[in-house]
Every structure is written in C-alpha cells, then in structure tokens.
Amino acid sequence: MEFYGLFGETLSHSLSPELHKKIYQITGIDAAYKTFAFPKTHLKQAVESIRLLSLHGVNVTIPYKEKIIPYLDALDPFAEKIGAVNTVQNKNGKLIGYNTDYxxxxxxxxxxxxxxxxxxxxxxxxxxxxxxxxxxxxxxxxxxxxxxxxxxxxxxxxxxxxxxxxxxxxxxxxxxxxxxxxxxxxxxxxxxxxxxxxxxxxxxxxxxxxxxxxxxxxxxxxxxxxxxxxGLDMLVGQAVRAVEIWENLSIEETIIDELIEIFQKERVDINEN
CATH class of the missing domain: 3.40.50.720 (NAD(P)-binding Rossmann-like Domain)
Structure with missing residues (x-):
C-alpha cells in the first residue's frame, strides 16, 4: 500500500481525504491518504517528513504552494514556470514538485x-x-x-x-x-x-x-x-491528475465527471440535513 497526504495550515474543511479514497476505490489503487496540518514555522520539517515517513507523495494547499518550493529537490518545468506547486512526488527519496491545479x-x-x-x-x-x-x-x-x-x-x-x-x-x-x-x-x-x-x-x-x-x-x-x-471541478481535476503522476497511469475523463457528480450530490445531501 502507498501512503499519500495533504499539506496545509488549516485542513478541517478539506474534502481531499474523502475524494482520494473514492478515486482509489474506482481505480482499484491500493493506497491511503490523510491530512497533515501544521503552522508555517514547521514547513521545512514537514517536507523532510515526506522521506522520513516514506510518503509516496503529497498535495499542497494554502498557504504553502509557493513557500514549499525552496525545500524541494526538483520542479517539473511547468511548475517552475508558474512558481507554484500543489503536488509533490517522492521518487526514490527525491522530492519533485508539480502543478495539477492548471x-x-x-x-x-x-x-x-x-x-x-x-x-x-x-x-x-x-x-x-x-x-x-x-x-x-x-x-x-x-x-x-x-x-x-x-x-x-x-x-x-x-x-x-x-x-x-x-x-x-x-x-x-x-x-x-x-x-x-x-x-x-x-x-x-x-x-x-x-x-x-x-x-x-x-x-x-x-x-x-x-x-x-x-x-x-x-x-x-x-x-x-x-x-x-x-471550485469542486478544480478540486477533482487536480486530484485525479496528481494520482496519475504518483501512480504513473492514465485515468479517463469520464471518471472525473463521475466524481464531480458524486460530490455535488453528497454536498447537497449534507447541506439539506
């Protein structure tokens, strides 16, 4: 089983764990995902923990998409051009930053x-x-x-x-x-x-x-x-693209549409209760 997570400062509102669990279920990937919330002063230690805890990759959200860059080993050319990272891959101990938000x-x-x-x-x-x-x-x-x-x-x-x-x-x-x-x-x-x-x-x-x-x-x-x-379309789309990078596979566009529909309905049901 591979382990993934989300880096951010305040993550109690995040749908990412639920979303990634659903992606793994639909695609048959054996993986787990959890949130890692920490203050800005702990960013360097958090990045170091990716290797220490053998995380295969992490997503990055507010306020660390730009701040995390100096602590990575390499950047995908697009992420380097944009100057923002939302996905990090741990490739045999080398931390590579990508951007799937686009x-x-x-x-x-x-x-x-x-x-x-x-x-x-x-x-x-x-x-x-x-x-x-x-x-x-x-x-x-x-x-x-x-x-x-x-x-x-x-x-x-x-x-x-x-x-x-x-x-x-x-x-x-x-x-x-x-x-x-x-x-x-x-x-x-x-x-x-x-x-x-x-x-x-x-x-x-x-x-x-x-x-x-x-x-x-x-x-x-x-x-x-x-x-x-x-932002639900963006959330689902970037998550699927991140999984493609981490797992080195291609996921059909129809799965993105399916996930958006699932979470639109689930959010409506929660709001109505």
Missing part, C-alpha cells in the same frame, strides 16, 4: 463550454492559485486581466495583466470575476471578498472555494442571475 481549473470552463477568447476577467488574490488562473486565462486568449492585490506595487503590469488594490474594486467590471482568496471558506461562510454592487458588474462569477458549495459570493451572484461555478 488542468483542474480548466475543467470549470470545458465542462460548461465557457469561452475566454477576447473576454475580460478580474482575479481576486495573488497567491499560487491566482498564478494558475492567470496562466490559464492567457493561454485561452483572454483579452484583459486585472488582478486585485493588497500590495499591487509589488507586481509589474504586462500587456494583458494589470494590478490594482481593493480600494479600487468599485470601478472594475468585466466578463469573469474569479475569487482565488480563502474569503468565504468554511467556517467563515458569511464573508465575501467583494460587495453586492461590484458583483453586479460581472457576467460570470467563479469561486475556487468548494466548501461551502455556494459561498456568499456565489449566493449574491445567483440573486442577480449571474452564471456561477465553485
């Missing part, structure tokens, strides 16, 4: 046939997830991106991407508003990263949070008849 994020658009060419988007946040979102949007030929940061002066504007701060959000509008911050995540479910007036200035709202399934941001979007999507 593929996961793409499922949000491909499953809904949403088009990005010549569109505009506003991204809330500048962490590892925001880097993935920006890269995907640019590769899908989006016209313009505005990224909202608490410290926009730290970043350099490009031909397609400009940075601004949260005090200027009232002037923003566009086709897509994408939240990559943890604002609105369980248990702080009554919070939203922007107010109702700003939400009305966009056609489609995407929140990478998956717990709760309908965040305050998405709830406000529904009230104004906006198209919405949460």
């Amino acid at each position: 593929a996961g994020f793409g499922h949000i658009f491909t499953r809904r046939n949403w088009n990005l060419k010549d569109k505009s988007a506003v991204i809330l946040g500048t962490g590892g997830a925001a880097k993935i979102v920006e890269a995907y949007l640019i590769n899908q030929r989006i016209k313009q991106i505005v990224i909202v940061s608490r410290s926009p002066e730290k970043y350099t504007n490009t031909e397609k991407t400009t940075y601004t701060n949260y005090t200027n959000t009232s002037a923003l509008s566009g086709d897509y508003l994408i939240n990559t911050t943890p604002v609105g995540m369980f248990p702080n479910i009554e919070s939203a990263p922007v107010n109702d007036a700003i939400i009305q200035q966009f056609s489609t709202l995407i929140d990478l949070i998956y717990n709760p399934q309908e965040t305050k941001l998405l709830s406000l979007g529904h009230q104004h008849n906006k198209h919405t999507a949460n």
